Amino acid sequence: MFGDLMGMMGKLKETQKKVEETKKRLDTVLIDEASNDGKLKITLTANRAIKNIEIDNELLEDKEQLEDYLVLTLNKAIARATQVNETEIAAVAKDGMPNIPGMDMFK
Structure with a gap:
């Protein structure tokens, strides 16, 4: 039992590290x-x-007119960036999650 728990904890730490690396990489995605x-x-x-x-x-x-352009264009850009960000983070998190019964929120 403890071996499984320790394995899951190790996998969670590894996933957390990958998520942090992904966040840093997303600073370079324009x-x-x-x-x-x-x-x-x-x-x-x-x-x-x-x-x-x-x-x-x-x-x-x-x-x-400039203010209107800024609001519209910034909102479109932020929405696109958010979609990329969430997709990348979710993929890393899903891939690294251990198989815990009842914890299928990333699937």
């Missing part, structure tokens, strides 16, 4: 998003850190 007309371009990491924003000069003339 997500590019642009407004529909290409006047605003945003790059962020899969961990949702903004790396770059490019704004067309035309948008600088209208503060309200």
Whole structure:
């Protein structure tokens, strides 16, 4: 019994380490998003850190329009980054989970 428990604990620690490594790697995965007309371009990491924003000069003339573009485009970029992040983390967590009866939440 204790051998199984120790094996499961070891596998959980290994999985935790892999999850942390995956989180670090996601800092290097870049997500590019642009407004529909290409006047605003945003790059962020899969961990949702903004790396770059490019704004067309035309948008600088209208503060309200620029704010709308920022909200819409940032939300799209964050949603894409979140999807990549959650998919990657879930894959690592699922792969590393020991087979514990009743604990199939990652399957």
